[in-house]
Amino acid sequence: VDNWWIFQGIGTPHDGIDRLPDPPGWRLFHGEVLAERRLAPDPHAERRLGLGARGATFQVGKEEIEVVNAALYLRRPLLITGKAGSGKSSLAYAVAHELKLGPVLRWSITTRSTLADGLYRYDAIGRLQDTNLDDAKLDVGSYLRLGPLGTALLPTRRPRVLLIDEIDKSDIDLPNDLLNIFEEGEFDIPELVRISKDMQRVDVMPYDGSGDEDRVPIGRGRVQCRAFPFVVLTSNGEREFPPAFLRRCLRLDMQLPNEEKLAKIVAAHLGEEGLAQAHQLIKRFLTRQAQKEMATDQLLNAIYLTTRGVDLQSKEREQLLEVLLRSLAGAESS
């Protein structure tokens, strides 16, 4: 463990984030912290990281730790490429869990995702309909919900973790739009700016809000970040990104786990007794992975079902394995 590391990849939560030095001058943001929310524990972390009696089972390598820390220090987004199953998004959960940064704000990108979706959503129609009723609650904040990106940019003392999943699926404008917002660290909500003379402060709903009452205050219609969020962008390499975008990101290519790492993962998920029976399966998985696209999950499924599951005849077991270890790339041309 290098002593400049904030994130240490150990899996146990700690307060190391408080040691994070102020950002370099060119990444300093001045949002005013209006209120700190109490963050609920991440419901997905346990499943993602295999948290349980044995501690976190997600394995982080040295290279990953270093790049994560560099991104934390520099307040730069981290662009992770790698094949399916290499644990790209799990890394975001691992950082959030260990550094106690609250639930991961996950934004899954589709071809139709736009920057506006990530920032906030304003339910103009709902509001309009409600105004038809006389006893309308005319609080504009009830019609405004921040998106994952908007929530991540809320001014807080500790950075939030924002996972922008499969950015390579996006349409052509999104990377550049994101680039700008990451540089600025702030955005306006025109609906609130318009009324800011009368209402300086409006309480709106955050993306990860626990209910209608869980609100965050926004002053003068502008969201301005304080601690720049830890942003993880994942990509399956479906597209190239504009050079300017790449220059603003730190890049990490996650390798598929090797035998040693797989063994660790298996042991962590299924215990040592599971590992003892699984060595042959791991070997078989690796030879197959060399030719086809396979995810680590498939291996875990296979090991679990064949060692823990139903008592199977050897032939049925073989068939089951075939199904479980089928390539992900179904469309691959012969």
Place this chain on the structure above:
Amino acid sequence: MIANVIAALRSLNYEPTAEEIADIFWLAFQMDRDHAPTPEPVTREQPALVHEARAQPQLTPVPARSDTDGTWADQVAEGGNLYPHASPSTATAVGGAGSLPFRSPAAVALPGARGIARALRPLMRRVPSRSSTTLDERATANHIAHEGIRLPVLRPTPTRWLDAALIIDTSASMAIWQQTIFEFRRLLERQGAFRDVRVWELETDAADGSVHLYAESGATLGRRRKRNPRELIDPSGQRLMILVSDCVANAWHDGAVTRILAVWARMHPIMIVQVLPQHLWSRTALSGLPLARLRSTAPGTPNTYLHDDLATRKMDTKRSMDVLSPLEMDQEPSSKGPLIKVRMPIVTLEPRALAVWAQMVAGTSGDWTPGFILEGGIAHSSAEYGTAVLEGSGLDTQAADQLVRRFRATASPTARRLASLCAATPLTLPIMRLVQRTMLPDSRQVHLAEVFLSGLLKEQPSTDPQIDISSRQYDFVAGVRELLLDALSGAESLRVLEAVSEFIELRLGQAFDFRALLADPTALDGLAIAEESQPFARIAVTVLRRLGGRYAALANKIAGRVETPHGQDADSNGILSAANTASRDDLTQHLAAAAACLARDDLVGAEEALLEALRIASDNPSIRTRLADVYFRQGNLGKALAQFDVLATYYEKRQSLDRAIDVLTFAAKLSPSHIPINNRLAHMLLRRGYAERGLQELMRVAKLQQDAGLLKDAVSNLQEAAYDYNLLGQRAQAQTIYDTITRIAPNDIDARVWLSIMYVIEGRTEEAIAQKKQIVRIFVQTRDFDNAIAEMHQIYALDQSDTDNLYQLGDVLMRREEYEQAAHVYGRLAKIPNVQIERVEMLQAAAKRMYDQQQAALSGETISATRKESIALLRAFRPDLSDADSHLDAIATELGDTSLALYLAGSLLAQYRTEMAPEAYIRKLQDPALLEHRGQTQLHTAESRQIVRALEISLSWLDPTTLVDAWALDLLAHMSHGAPGEPMPRTLLLEAKGLSDDSSEETAWFDAALKRLVDLGLLARHDNGMLGLDPKLAPYVG
């Protein structure tokens, strides 16, 4: 210090921006800080080291915020002189790591970019989105004002109409267009017409002759994955496909590309951007293809639905191509012509051509766009000139001489000059561009393309398959370089050498400075020539030697220090020129020895000498040919063939399929029955596109394999042949082959499926049904009931009156416990005239009852109607007995109300009503010895136990010692094998027993035996006279 770091980064071909440098230093500084393990506020006192670092003023000359890159660079440049260069990031933007900041000689690789962007404007349409709506504020306000009701007015969000798939041909000759493609791609991305631009790579010159598609992926992602062309298809059709190519690679000539294009053309508008100017098209695969003008009627029309003007120009065509259906367009059956046709707009990267095309795609003009009808499926002989590109042959100087002469006759003067100048340099793209820029500033990319198309070049095999395009090494075909150098004056060649030398110095830092060496040849002593400089040094030797005098002296000196390149082709003048002096002498000796041995017929000596020679030049085709000859003369055919095999591989790897074919043809002549060689030849012929010869050869090989008992291989080859014939539209041949396959491998489903499809297409319904029934039989045999059911439904679709099919379908459905469906099928059956209505109704009733039971079981009820039906079934055979007869009830109980068992019992009781009374039957049933000789495996269900018990009793009435019963048992055994449950005509059974339908005694016994079986209920005689064994009985008889 900062300057050093920047220099170090640059040496890694990384041009950092000011902000990146600031990041790097800041982080390094943070990492060095001594972090206390406990969290502390950041304002604590800094250690001395930090103060020192902070004291460097250039490190953080940073204002609180900076908005753009530009101001940043300026500020830093003023303050700390971080960034002396005016323009950042030329290198990384162009070619990624490893490429040099060289731009193509012309100032821009894509002239008229602005015009092109304008030309694409018609594609900028916006269409209403299908998924998202936006509030129309103005309309909403109006609505509220007028109506007084606050209701929002929503409209579909306008979105960009198309996305673009840019598909780039990555064959070797496309390398020179990299920059053009890059700029075109950037233009597409920035022009704003497309929702998205994705780049795909189409490998058209793969060693195995097929075409592969890859997604362009981040350079870091390692191994590329082949993609299925269908992945590019967007079901909504709102995708434009643009293929950038020079249409030169092999796959263009043999139609492999066209086949992929045909897939896309059915769903999407697609066009080819031809990077070569039109006057060079005659040297590409486009030569000889029918030119056509194309036009669309609606926006975004897929190519298949474009109109062309071929019909109006060819008056003899019966039907206008306009009215050809899409299917016919893509697969026009014809006995000799090519099969697949694709209407394809082909334009150059010029604003005017693109504008016309864009308007056609946008549907805004009815103008004609020029294009071609691409044809695939069969190879047309390509212009040798075009395919010769980068083929490494070079066995004889004759070829080199001819190549150069042809090049000089056809190429433009500038291209001729360029080729000569390049002869004085090692050939990589950056160097060739350098030569263009320094020596021929007026030349353009097209001229470089001409040199690439000349067939004078070949690509050096590289160990790294994903080598960066700009570091690929090319070389002239052996002998060509010398001929080209003849056209160059000494002064010119020296100037080229100088320029290149400078360039290499720039690139590698440490140079092979031949000017210094000229001044002081002794400097060469003790000087090692770096590996990267080796290619240049080798060329320098050639060039300098020709200059004579002290140049030649230096050349000889350098030559001693140049290593032999690995894997370089030997050329004609011999085998020798590539080897270095020492091994060259050895080679000469070995070859001379071999020749001497041959002269005195010492074959063993010759073999040894040649093997020695091979050890020095292992790849040399000429030596291998001689060795094969020696082996042949020794009578060692196997070894000779092995040499030919290696030779063929050698040529195959170098894309010289024709040569490989020559070698294999020769080898095949020597040994016409050698399966591997002939097999390889056949496949190579097909790959090269010699369809007819290849298919003949393939059929011949299949026959050889069949004779040798290699049935699996034979079938696989036959299937391939049939598939190809089918693709070529030669259905008759394909059918014959499939017929052959079904004979060799009666259970080959593929062949039968194909046959049935062909029969259906040709309207030969009966034959189609016959094949389908065989398919059903195989599926039933392999217990693949789902497929069997699907096939039987198809049969029903072909012939609704086929009762056998429906019986079987019902039966299989019953076995699958799909009783409702079965009942439905029997219902259909009941409507067919002349059907055995009682039987059908009985079956239908059974199905319905089972269905009710099933439902009842599901809902937890029971039904007691079963017994009634069982007794009714028995009474159908013995109407004389009363339905209150306790014996009938007892039999039904014994047999568990299993209808098939009851049917057997009923038949027997009717047939032997005197010999066996119902109570005797019951006693028989209860006899424990009845099932003695049946294995437990046959009796694993209650149903099978009951059926077997009834069957045993019925069989016990057949006495094998009497002639007729022996016949009957034999027939039963026969019907339970092969196709159990499959109804057969009597004639077929007769044939199977070697009888003919006459009045002979045997035939009479045969008929008597059949009657016995039918009487006993063991065989069912169907309405059409066919005889069938109930499939449920099949496992237990015989």
